[in-house]
Amino acid sequence: MDTKKLRQKILDLAIHGKLVPQDPNDEPASVLLERIRAEKEKLIKEGKIKAPKKSKSAGDTSHYPKDVPFAVPEGWVWCRLEDIAYVAAGSTPDKSCFVPEGIPYIKMYNVRNQQIDFDYSPQYIIPSVHYGKLQRSILYPGDLLMNIVGPPLGKLAIIPDSLPESNTNQAAVLIRPFLYKWLINKYLFYYLEEMTEINSIATKGSAGQVNISLTQSQLMRIPLPPLEEQRKIVESIEKWIGLVDNIANGVKSILDNIENAKAKILELAIHGKLIPQDSSDEPAIELLRRINPAFKPSDNLHYEGSLPIGWELCRLEDILEYEQPQAYIVKSTEYSDKYITPVLTPGKTFVLGYTNESEGIYNALPVIIFDDFTTESKYVDFPFKVKSSAMKILRAKGEIDIRYVAFFMSITRLAGDTHKRYWISEYSKLYIPIPPFQEQKRIVAKIKELSMQLDLLVADTQ
Numbered sequence: 162m163d164t165k166k167l168r169q170k171i172l173d174l175a176i177h178g179k180l181v182p183q184d185p186n187d188e189p190a191s192v193l194l195e196r197i198r199a200e201k202e203k204l205i206k207e208g209k210i211k212a213p214k215k216s217k218s219a220g221d222t223s224h225y226p227k228d229v230p231f232a233v234p235e236g237w238v239w240c241r242l243e244d245i246a247y248v249a250a251g252s253t254p255d256k257s258c259f260v261p262e263g264i265p266y267i268k269m270y271n272v273r274n275q276q277i278d279f280d281y282s283p284q285y286i287i288p289s290v291h292y293g294k295l296q297r298s299i300l301y302p303g304d305l306l307m308n309i310v311g312p313p314l315g316k317l318a319i320i321p322d323s324l325p326e327s328n329t330n331q332a333a334v335l336i337r338p339f340l341y342k343w344l345i346n347k348y349l350f351y352y353l354e355e356m357t358e359i360n361s362i363a364t365k366g367s368a369g370q371v372n373i374s375l376t377q378s379q380l381m382r383i384p385l386p387p388l389e390e391q392r393k394i395v396e397s398i399e400k401w402i403g404l405v406d407n408i409a410n411g412v413k414s415i416l417d418n419i420e421n422a423k424a425k426i427l428e429l430a431i432h433g434k435l436i437p438q439d440s441s442d443e444p445a446i447e448l449l450r451r452i453n454p455a456f457k458p459s460d461n462l463h464y465e466g467s468l469p470i471g472w473e474l475c476r477l478e479d480i481l482e483y484e485q486p487q488a489y490i491v492k493s494t495e496y497s498d499k500y501i502t503p504v505l506t507p508g509k510t511f512v513l514g515y516t517n518e519s520e521g522i523y524n525a526l527p528v529i530i531f532d533d534f535t536t537e538s539k540y541v542d543f544p545f546k547v548k549s550s551a552m553k554i555l556r557a558k559g560e561i562d563i564r565y566v567a568f569f570m571s572i573t574r575l576a577g578d579t580h581k582r583y584w585i586s587e588y589s590k591l592y593i594p595i596p597p598f599q600e601q602k603r604i605v606a607k608i609k610e611l612s613m614q615l616d617l618l619v620a621d622t623q
Contacts, residue, residue, distance in 0.1 A: 164409040171401045172355040176384060178234035181397050187387035190238040194385060197245050200339040210247055213379075226382040230357060233384045243379040245345065247337040250309070250375045251298040251329035254290045264291040265327040267300065269308050272316045272333075275354065277306070279324065291328050298335055300327045305336040305346040307353060309373040314363055315356050319346055334378045341388060348391040349383070351398050358382055419615050426611050427572050430565075430604050431594055433469035442597035445473040449595065452559040453479065471597050477570075478589035480561045481529075483553040489523045491516050491546045505545045506552075507532040513548055522546055529555040529567050533582040536575045540567035553584045562601040568608060569593050 174180040205212045226239045233239065242248055259266070263285035271279050291299065300306065300320050308316040310332040320327065329335065338345040353359060358381050363371045386394060429435040449456045458473055468474065491504045496514025502522055504513045507530045527542040531553045538555075540563070557563040573591065575583055596604060 164405050164412065167408075168402055168405050169355070171398060171405070172351055175394050175398050176352050176355050176357070177231060178237060178384075178386065178390075180401075181390065181393045183234050183236055183390065184387075185236070187236060187389045189236045190385045190387050193388050194238055194240055194244065197338070197340050201244075204247075204339065213243065229382060229384075230361070231384075234386075236390070237384055237386050240383050240385050241379065242336065242349075242381040242383050245338055245383065245385065246349070247339065248334055248375070248379045249297045250334050250378075251331055252295060253330045254286055254294060258286045258290045260285050260287055263287050265324055267306065267324075267327050267329045267333075269310075269316060269330075269332050272306065272308065272318045275317055275350075277318045277321055277324065279327075286328060291326070295328050298328055300324070300329060300335055301337070303337075303342045303346060305349055306333050307336060307378070308333050309375070309378060311363075311371045312369070314359050314371055314373065315354065317350050317353055319350060334375060336378075344388070344391055344395065347395045348386070351395065352383065353381075416619060419619055422615055423612060424572060426608060427568050430608055431569050431572075433472055433594070433596065436600070436603055436607050438469050438471060438600065439597075440470070442471055442599050444471045445595045445597050448560040448598055449473055449475055449479065452561075468594055469596070471600070473595050474592045475595055476589065477566070477591050477593055480558050480593070480595065481555045481563075481566065481589070482558055483531075483555050483584060483589075485550065486523075486530075486547045486552055486554055487550055489521050489546050489554075490550065491518060491521075491548055493518070494548070503543070503545050504548055505530060505539070505541065506548060507537045507539045508535065509537075511539055516546055518546065523554065525556065527563055529563060529570060531555055531570070531584060531588070533584050536583050536588055538567065538570045540564060560598040561595070562598070562605055564605045565596070565601040566593065568605070 171180065201210075204210045226241065229239045264287070265279055266284045266286045267277065267279065268284065271277055271281055271283075273281065286295070302320050302322045302324065304320045306318050306320060306329060308314060336346065336349060338349075359373065362377045362381070363373055366372050426435065446456075446458060456475070456479065458475075493516065494504075494514070496504065496516060498515060500515035500517040502516050502518065504516050505511060506513055522544050523546065524544050526544070527540065529538050529540055530547070531538045533551050533553055555563075555566075557566065575588060595601075
């Protein structure tokens with residue numbers, strides 16, 4: 162089940178007035194809007210907020226959005242965000258204004274999972290700047306914070322009661338409805354989270370940046386339902402999204418357990434506990450001596466538990482030989498799915514793209530590609546090219562099933578200085594428990610069988 166799509170569908174139904182039924186007895190949103198405008202005019206007269214550059218009278222409806230993206234139910238009305246809320250951008254004060262204790266200063270990295278997490282790398286500013294230069298962006302509980310510089314855009318959070326007063330920088334705007342702040346902001350939170358309006362006005366800046374200006378924020382088109390319907394919409398969204406979140410948490414728990422199960426299978430495999438041993442198998446010491454007649458087992462090695470009968474410990478360099486990848490580096494990174502040959506990296510991305518280059522393709526398969534800096538590795542059994550020289554191509558010597566070695570390496574990492582090349586200096590010196598050749602093949606087959614079953618479980622959760 163795709164819980165992200167399900168959540169998006171709930172928000173889509175809500176903003177189109179299809180999540181809860183309309184009640185003809187509800188006060189129309191047009192009446193609510195007039196009451197909000199009257200409050201806005203009052204605040205302007207009292208000097209608590211500034212009048213917009215082109216001030217409109219409370220009864221003037223000529224500035225209703227005409228380019229609305231969809232029709233709204235009867236009783237709803239389209240308006241601009243500035244019609245119903247005070248919208249202001251933050252700014253960044255001088256470095257000297259930051260102090261160990263003072264007024265909480267919220268940055269966009271404090272908006273996590275659509276909530277304020279001020280415990281994450283908190284910053285504070287001096288009160289004189291908060292009440293002076295940054296007075297326009299003072300945040301109070303119930304205010305809505307929206308980031309306007311991305312990617313990503315669409316980070317939203319309602320200021321909690323735990324932050325009586327705070328401030329923010331220019332990457333965000335605060336939204337404070339003139340009336341019914343907590344309710345309207347909850348509705349606005351879900352409306353903006355749906356992202357249709359945000360995506361429609363976002364503009365691209367330099368270096369891949371996307372932006373929404375303060376003016377664009379103020380002029381956002383808002384489909385305003387009757388107040389009572391807003392309450393029902395918010396309650397219904399929270400009920401359904403709560404259920405979706407429970408499903409998502411359950412799915413995540415299942416997926417985590419499956420990943421743990423896969424790791425446990427590999428751990429059992431390399432300790433000789435996944436399948437039974439066969440006493441008729443030729444001991445691993447014999448195949449290691451065929452690879453290197455001078456090979457001598459060491460009786461002084463520390464190993465977790467005892468090796469199964471017929472197994473032997475050796476270094477990775479005893480059973481693997483490496484090749485530098487320079488001859489297989491792709492010349493052009495203009496990839497296309499229309500091309501055939503994959504360009505690989507040992508990291509999570511694995512396939513960076515596809516190239517049409519016909520020379521310098523690696524074909525002596527199967528192999529393991531190994532990132533010389535991160536010690537990540539991947540088993541490869543198809544022709545490929547690579548992007549950089551920061552790897553080794555590893556081949557098996559003699560009667561070694563390289564798939565078994567790949568499983569061992571997939572759960573054996575070295576952490577440290579990422580600017581250090583690891584294969585020759587350290588990783589190749591690691592000891593690996595080697596089963597008899599026939600047992601290697603049986604272990605690989607069993608791992609593949611169990612992994613396929615677990616992958617079917619993963620597919621059932623999608």
